[in-house]
Amino acid sequence: MKVKDAVKGLEEMYPLDLREEWDHPGLALGNLEGECKKICFALDPTIEVAKEAAEWGADLLVTHHPLFFRAVHLLPSTDPHGRAASILLRAGCALWVGHTNVDAAPRGTNEALCARLGLLEALPIESKGLVGGAPAGLGRVGELEHEMNLEEFAKMSLEELPKTVQGVKLAGDPKMRVKRVAVMSGAGDGFFEQALESEADVFLTSDLRHHPALDFMQRLEALGRKMGLVDVSHFSSESPWFDFALEDAEKKFEGRAQLRLLERNTDPWAEAFI
Numbered sequence: 647m648k649v650k651d652a653v654k655g656l657e658e659m660y661p662l663d664l665r666e667e668w669d670h671p672g673l674a675l676g677n678l679e680g681e682c683k684k685i686c687f688a689l690d691p692t693i694e695v696a697k698e699a700a701e702w703g704a705d706l707l708v709t710h711h712p713l714f715f716r717a718v719h720l721l722p723s724t725d726p727h728g729r730a731a732s733i734l735l736r737a738g739c740a741l742w743v744g745h746t747n748v749d750a751a752p753r754g755t756n757e758a759l760c761a762r763l764g765l766l767e768a769l770p771i772e773s774k775g776l777v778g779g780a781p782a783g784l785g786r787v788g789e790l791e792h793e794m795n796l797e798e799f800a801k802m803s804l805e806e807l808p809k810t811v812q813g814v815k816l817a818g819d820p821k822m823r824v825k826r827v828a829v830m831s832g833a834g835d836g837f838f839e840q841a842l843e844s845e846a847d848v849f850l851t852s853d854l855r856h857h858p859a860l861d862f863m864q865r866l867e868a869l870g871r872k873m874g875l876v877d878v879s880h881f882s883s884e885s886p887w888f889d890f891a892l893e894d895a896e897k898k899f900e901g902r903a904q905l906r907l908l909e910r911n912t913d914p915w916a917e918a919f920i
């Protein structure tokens with residue numbers, strides 16, 4: 647098949663109109679008419695990931711994070727993104743980015759996170775309607791099959807999610823009962839209010855900063871509301887998506903392309919000391 651066939655398939659799985667307004671997923675680099683026999687997947691289009699894709703002879707690299715988060719005017723190879731782009735282009739490897747459209751899509755990052763945590767009947771926190779009859783939207787809220795306490799839930803999350811050096815942190819009463827769980831893959835501190843409204847016992851997300859987390863815990867106290875927060879690494883919250891992505895791409899492309907997950911851990915931290 648051609649790159650355009652792969653892009654069409656990916657955009658049927660993860661429609662671009664599910665994206666957030668500020669986001670620009672889709673084909674970032676490459677030739678739609680190019681041959682596409684090898685497709686690899688990674689979370690971030692880093693220089694090392696680009697090299698690995700090029701060495702494998704990939705025709706298309708699929709990443710969750712964009713090469714650029716904002717408009718650029720210069721793309722020299724001294725810039726990391728410019729360097730990654732030139733490695734991919736020289737190798738004839740296209741780049742397709744599935745970002746907030748993948749967060750919202752059925753079997754995207756949020757649903758994959760729910761699957762790892764064993765959440766049942768999870769529905770989007772912020773609905774974007776249906777895609778192929780399945781609910782789409784950001785975040786998910788669902789129920790654990792068996793109630794547990796917050797500490798047990800945090801430890802279970804550590805066990806079930808891809809490992810990074812950050813581990814898992816919790817805020818709230820470690821002994822409080824947890825049954826209903828809200829999740830937001832990626833950086834979720836802009837979704838505290840929606841998590842609160844979802845009536846979850848705990849909100850699991852990543853990249854929680856001091857002030858938003860502290861303010862939220864204080865707000866819960868002022869409201870007389872018991873709720874826990876679980877902070878996992880950004881990488882841990884989004885990488886479970888590859889469980890679904892490779893399985894679904896295999897079905898979609900029916901052997902027309904060889905698929906591979908580049909297993910490079912692109913979490914930026916190398917060590918943590920506590």
Ligand SMILES: [Zn+2]
Nearest residue numbers: 832833880884
């Ligand atoms: Zn992310």
